[in-house]
Amino acid sequence: xxxxxxxxxxxxxxxxxxxxxxxxxxxxxxxxxxxxxxxxxxxxxxxxxxxxxxxxxxxxxxxxxxxxxxxxxxxxxxxxxxxxxxxxxxxxxxxxxxxxxxxxxxxxxxxxxxxxxxxxxxxxxxxxxxxxxxxxxxxxxxxxxxxxxxxxxxxxxxxxxxxxxxxxxxxxxxxxxxxxxxxxxxxxxxxxxxxxxxxxxxxxxxxxxxxxxxxxxxxxxxxxxxxxxxxxxxxxxxxxxxxxxxxxxxxxxxxxxxxxxxxxxxxxxxxxxxxxxxxxxxxxxxxxxxxxxxxxxxxxxxxxxxxxxxxxxxxxxxxxxxxxxxxxxxxxxxxxxxxxxxxxxxxxxxxxxxxxxxxxxxxxxxxxxxxxxxxxxxxxxxxxxxxxxxxxxxxxxxxx
Amino acid sequence: xxxxxxxxxxxxxxxxxxxxxxxxxxxxxxxxxxxxxxxxxxxxxxxxxxxxxxxxxxxxxxxxxxxxxxxxxxxxxxxxxxxxxxxxxxxxxxxxxxxxxxxxxxxxxxxxxxxxxxxxxxxxxxxxxxxxxxxxxxxxxxxxxxxxxxxxxxxxxxxxxxxxxxxxxxxxxxxxxxxxxxxxxxxxxxxxxxxxxxxxxxxxxxxxxxxxxxxxxxxxxxxxxxxxxxxxxxxxxxxxxxxxxxxxxxxxxxxxxxxxxxxxxxxxxxxxxxxxxxxxxxxxxxxxxxxxxxxxxxxxxxxxxxxxxxxx
Numbered sequence: 001x002x003x004x005x006x007x008x009x010x011x012x013x014x015x016x017x018x019x020x021x022x023x024x025x026x027x028x029x030x031x032x033x034x035x036x037x038x039x040x041x042x043x044x045x046x047x048x049x050x051x052x053x054x055x056x057x058x059x060x061x062x063x064x065x066x067x068x069x070x071x072x073x074x075x076x077x078x079x080x081x082x083x084x085x086x087x088x089x090x091x092x093x094x095x096x097x098x099x100x101x102x103x104x105x106x107x108x109x110x111x112x113x114x115x116x117x118x119x120x121x122x123x124x125x126x127x128x129x130x131x132x133x134x135x136x137x138x139x140x141x142x143x144x145x146x147x148x149x150x151x152x153x154x155x156x157x158x159x160x161x162x163x164x165x166x167x168x169x170x171x172x173x174x175x176x177x178x179x180x181x182x183x184x185x186x187x188x189x190x191x192x193x194x195x196x197x198x199x200x201x202x203x204x205x206x207x208x209x210x211x212x213x214x215x216x217x218x219x220x221x222x223x224x225x226x227x228x229x230x231x232x233x234x235x236x237x238x239x240x241x242x243x244x245x246x247x248x249x250x251x252x253x254x255x256x257x258x259x260x261x262x263x264x265x266x267x268x269x270x271x272x273x274x275x276x277x278x279x280x281x282x283x284x285x286x287x288x289x290x291x292x293x294x295x296x297x298x299x300x301x302x303x304x305x306x307x308x309x310x311x312x313x314x315x316x317x318x319x320x321x322x323x324x325x326x327x328x329x330x331x332x333x334x335x336x337x338x339x340x341x342x343x344x345x346x347x348x349x350x351x352x353x354x355x356x357x358x359x360x361x362x363x364x365x366x367x368x369x370x371x372x373x374x375x376x377x378x379x380x381x382x383x384x385x386x387x388x389x390x391x392x393x394x395x396x397x398x399x400x
Numbered sequence: 401x402x403x404x405x406x407x408x409x410x411x412x413x414x415x416x417x418x419x420x421x422x423x424x425x426x427x428x429x430x431x432x433x434x435x436x437x438x439x440x441x442x443x444x445x446x447x448x449x450x451x452x453x454x455x456x457x458x459x460x461x462x463x464x465x466x467x468x469x470x471x472x473x474x475x476x477x478x479x480x481x482x483x484x485x486x487x488x489x490x491x492x493x494x495x496x497x498x499x500x501x502x503x504x505x506x507x508x509x510x511x512x513x514x515x516x517x518x519x520x521x522x523x524x525x526x527x528x529x530x531x532x533x534x535x536x537x538x539x540x541x542x543x544x545x546x547x548x549x550x551x552x553x554x555x556x557x558x559x560x561x562x563x564x565x566x567x568x569x570x571x572x573x574x575x576x577x578x579x580x581x582x583x584x585x586x587x588x589x590x591x592x593x594x595x596x597x598x599x600x601x602x603x604x605x606x607x608x609x610x611x612x613x614x615x616x617x618x619x620x621x622x623x624x625x626x627x628x629x630x631x632x633x634x635x636x637x638x639x640x641x642x643x644x645x646x647x648x649x650x651x652x653x654x655x656x657x658x659x660x661x662x663x664x665x666x667x668x669x670x671x672x673x674x675x676x677x678x679x680x681x682x683x684x685x686x687x688x689x690x691x692x693x694x695x696x697x698x699x700x701x702x703x704x705x706x707x708x709x710x711x712x
Binding site for chain 2: 008009010012013076079080082083084085086087195197198199200202203204319322325329334335337338339340341342345346347348349350352353354355356357360361363364365
């Protein structure tokens with residue numbers, strides 16, 4: 001049994017969905033293909049994968065399209081999709097040194113071991129708005145596509161292609177270790193990492209929880225937290241020197257459940273950063289440096305850099321101050337934006353309770369509220385539901 | 401069938417069809433995890449049990465915790481009621497009801513007396529619930545002490561040692577400064593003489609029914625990844641002083657529905673409907689309860705009651 005008015009909300013959300021669908025599906029332009037999104041909106045797709053915590057370019061493109069370009073909404077779609085899937089197993093733990101770099105820079109040294117490989121970056125592209133006419137742009141794209149096909153046909157490897165040694169460089173951190181310039185925080189045991197999608201991480205959680213929280217965090221949240229601590233009132237960290245900034249592919253391998261053999265099933269692109277921290281605390285080893293670490297899915301350097309700097313800052317704080325809690329509890333995009341937007345939900349039950357307390361406070365303060373209320377009705381009686389509620393309350397006095 | 405298909409579906413779906421076209425939104429191992437957390441919560445009344453909260457098709461802060469509990473505890477025979485602000489027809493309630501129904505294939509109702517699982521935001525039904533009924537409350541902020549302490553390590557210590565001294569001091573200061581305790585909804589309560597809980601933002605009106613209730617109350621905070629519970633027949637005492645009685649929201653106007661007014665032993669939580677001219681009417685927030693009483697009273701015709709299955 002129910003009542004007819006219960007249908008109102010359902011009708012309203014259906015109508016809203018129709019409006020959403022109308023622009024999403026009908027549109028006024030041609031259908032947006034997933035390949036186009038993966039191919040041309042690369043940073044958005046990478047952010048959706050990183051914040052969604054799932055490596056799948058096609059699915060992320062699909063989510064990004066459905067979300068009409070809203071990255072957090074798309075990440076939400078990806079994460080909610082993950083929730084429907086059972087977890088069958090775990091990949092082999094991959095050593096980050098197995099990375100096949102597409103880009104690698106070491107700001108800390110002019111000529112580090114291994115290459116300074118600028119790779120594909122927007123850093124020096126010159127931020128001038130490209131106003132190439134659309135026809136010309138299309139012509140260039142078609143021409144480039146034709147050239148690419150020729151390249152594929154040709155089996156010759158260009159002399160400019162980096163060698164394997166260049167692609168898998170050593171780490172600056174090892175150089176610094178050999179120079180005895182680093183405090184050694186490495187541990188001998190090999191604890192299981194915290195799986196933040198299965199365990200509620202809270203302050204005091206192992207470093208792995210902190211790192212995976214930041215790896216899935218909203219990029220803007222990490223950047224803001226970093227900058228707030230650099231320039232704002234919190235002052236929990238200072239600028240690091242970057243030892244490694246990498247973008248590359250890491251292999252993914254699983255164990256064949258039947259044969260027990262390790263089988264490659266693909267690769268993921270990651271951004272990895274090592275940040276060198278100048279230890280300047282009274283209790284710290286001022287003769288050495290420390291290193292923070294950041295890694296995330298996709299190409300997202302500002303996220304990985306903020307993550308590395310925050311990682312070492314939390315470690316240095318050693319549980320003192322609010323930074324660890326801020327990192328663990330406040331950087332998730334879905335948490336923050338979901339809670340913010342929940343304010344749009346009806347709150348009239350709670351607001352009514354708040355109004356009542358305002359009245360009670362005035363009453364307690366000796367206003368004439370009691371007198372006003374006494375003029376109202378005080379006993380039960382049946383009134384017409386058509387709208388006449390009897391004597392109107394004198395609200396002016398209630399609210400003043 | 402994908403979620404997009406489900407969300408794109410228009411028109412009512414008869415229960416028989418729903419049963420064959422389920423679109424699960426939570427995998428079975430996750431449900432088991434949540435049931436374990438629920439059992440722990442029942443075993444330690446009022447204690448906030450951390451759990452691996454999953455992302456739901458609704459945003460965090462929009463009932464994702466309550467939704468996970470409902471999905472985890474319902475079985476084939478359950479009848480589910482979902483309401484928000486006391487209203488079954490609210491947009492968020494309609495959306496959550498639809499998701500639960502599509503995911504689990506359960507029957508739904510608007511009548512609290514017929515429901516075995518009631519998911520709610522901000523209200524406890526006016527109907528007296530009985531044993532075997534489960535009330536699932538959506539919790540935006542599970543931590544009752546956050547207003548007086550932000551540090552999570554310190555909060556854990558305070559709960560562990562039942563050190564609620566600062567909470568008492570804050571209530572005392574409230575009275576000294578304002579003449580009354582100004583806590584509105586989500587009034588802090590001591591459960592089973594041990595843990596202080598946040599009663600979610602239910603009005604104070606809804607707090608007394610939780611004390612020694614026959615039903616089980618489960619509180620789900622999806623964003624903050626906490627579940628807590630009030631088992632049946634458990635003491636729930638709103639924090640107040642011996643000489644300062646706990647106050648529920650009072651209204652001295654009669655309800656528009658006519659039958660109900662405050663002070664009546666059949667009283668209900670009323671909300672205000674202000675009009676442009678500065679006047680206002682009062683109505684019960686529990687819409688199904690109100691409608692039933694209006695029909696029983698002859699104010700509304702019996703056509704106001706309908707079979708919920710035909711609605712969505």
